[in-house]
Amino acid sequence: MSIKRHRGTQVIHAGLPKAEQGKPFNNGPAFASTYHLSGPADSAEHQYGRFSNPTWQALEQGLSELEGGETVIFPSGMAAAAAIMSSLVVAGETIVLPSDGYFAIRAYAHEFLEPNGINLKLVRTKDLLAFDYTNVRLVLVESPSNPLLDVVDIKALSAKVHSAGGLIAIDNTTLTVLGQRPLELGADLSMSADTKALNGHSDVVFGHVSAATSMLIERVRLWRKLAGNIPGPMETWLVHRGLATLDVRLERMVSNAQKVAEMLANHPAVKSVRYPGLPSDASYAIAKEQMDHFGFIISFDLGSIQAADRFLQAASLVFEATSFGGVHTIAERRARWGTDNVPEGLVRLSVGCERIVDLLDAFETALAT
Ligand SMILES: Cc1ncc(COP(=O)(O)O)c(C=O)c1O
Known part of the structure; x- marks a missing residue:
């Protein structure tokens, strides 16, 4: 059988x-x-x-x-x-x-x-x-x-x-x-x-x-x-x-991403957040129906180049780099490449496998700058 x-x-x-x-x-x-x-x-x-x-x-x-x-x-x-x-x-x-x-x-x-x-x-x-x-x-x-x-x-x-x-x-x-x-x-x-x-x-x-x-x-x-x-x-x-470890890595990354997205969505320094796992997101309804998880990428707008750069410099634990999907949390100001039609202050964040308590702490501290 x-x-x-x-x-x-x-x-x-x-x-x-x-x-x-x-x-x-x-x-x-x-x-x-x-x-x-x-x-x-x-x-x-x-x-x-x-x-x-x-x-x-x-x-x-x-x-x-x-x-x-x-x-x-x-x-x-x-x-x-x-x-x-x-x-x-x-x-x-x-x-x-x-x-x-x-x-x-x-x-x-x-x-x-x-x-x-x-x-x-x-x-x-x-x-x-x-x-x-x-x-x-x-x-x-x-x-x-x-x-x-x-x-x-x-x-x-x-x-x-x-x-x-x-x-x-x-x-x-x-x-x-x-x-x-x-x-x-x-x-x-x-x-x-x-x-x-x-x-x-x-x-x-x-x-x-x-x-x-x-x-x-x-x-x-x-x-x-x-x-x-x-x-x-x-x-x-x-x-x-x-x-072989894709499932265990994703489990941690996706659950971290959900919590980070919720925190960002409620933070006064953040202008807007895109994450398909937020019920307020334009993608939520179809994502819930079609996808088995909401992913580990979050895009959020800090309103200006200066604010995004300040955040990236202050965010300990977060590697500033292009690409996504690794065990380490990485982020970048996407418009720096000049290839995407996105707001200047938009940060693309790939949430990694670190413990959520440390990630939230790193983000809250960096946003406070
Ligand atoms: C959605 C998507 N497709 C394709 C590629 C290209 O992959 P690679 O860099 O491995 O050539 C990338 C790279 O970032 C990507 O984000």
């Missing part, structure tokens, strides 16, 4: 080798550029390091089980996004991207797809459901979006895009597969920058794409093989190791 286990349990076991007497729980990284291969070129499981690797296979098997669709891993989240856009859309076709999502994804499309005849349309996350998808080949959106945390109804959007004959991919980076399963909600592809919470230790850049059909994932896999955009075995092994 097969038992459907909780996904929080699955992450600990996903992709591990079959238990065998005297064998390790987890195989180490397989460092190989080539493999013994005599006779016909396809007579061995592994032939050449750009085509496949046993360490990739283990992680891909684990992620496929969790995502509910076959998975291909990449050396970064951007490589995963580029693989989707470059392998599934050709000249004359149209891609829709969020105008308020992670900026490098629209920058890639602008720099490398538009000049080759692919049309690009940018739509705000909150306007996605009202958009007309006639003649759109691919929609690649984030939910919740980074950095403003707007949430789109993935089921409804998938139905709308499909009825117009297009494909929909969801960037699931801000929640991970333990927060939302885009393929189950109707998307054709799910992708993630595993650099963030999935690896979780701020020491690896990584990504993956999962797809609902073998036709789609084979195009993505072929793009990886021919573009040579492959992950290293060491990074792959580290991400697999990080995956």
Whole structure:
């Protein structure tokens, strides 16, 4: 009898080798550029390091089980996004991207797809459901979006895009597969920058794409093989190791984030707060229905560059850095990059695994400055 286990349990076991007497729980990284291969070129499981690797296979098997669709891993989240856009859309076709999502994804499309005849349309996350998808080949959106945390109804959007004959991919980076399963909600592809919470230790850049059909994932896999955009075995092994603790890390991060968001929402120095777990937030209703947790990212506006910088300098325990999803709490004034259309005083905060008592103390002290 097969038992459907909780996904929080699955992450600990996903992709591990079959238990065998005297064998390790987890195989180490397989460092190989080539493999013994005599006779016909396809007579061995592994032939050449750009085509496949046993360490990739283990992680891909684990992620496929969790995502509910076959998975291909990449050396970064951007490589995963580029693989989707470059392998599934050709000249004359149209891609829709969020105008308020992670900026490098629209920058890639602008720099490398538009000049080759692919049309690009940018739509705000909150306007996605009202958009007309006639003649759109691919929609690649984030939910919740980074950095403003707007949430789109993935089921409804998938139905709308499909009825117009297009494909929909969801960037699931801000929640991970333990927060939302885009393929189950109707998307054709799910992708993630595993650099963030999935690896979780701020020491690896990584990504993956999962797809609902073998036709789609084979195009993505072929793009990886021919573009040579492959992950290293060491990074792959580290991400697999990080995956095992994803559930326990998220449990702490999400519960911390809820408490920090509530504190920020009631603080007179804070102009506004975005966190999908606040009942007053514009994303709350759909987030509650669609997501398994509210995430660990909070965006809040301190009203000015000076106030945000003062806060970041005064907040002990908080590393000022870009990125999110690690065990350490980090924050940055997002407008410093000049790439996002956000208020100058907006701080994007990624809440880590520290004890809540210390976090609240650090934030209250810093806000008092
Ligand atoms: C939502 C989202 N998608 C994709 C990426 C790109 O990931 P990477 O930096 O691993 O290439 C990021 C990076 O911040 C991101 O926030």
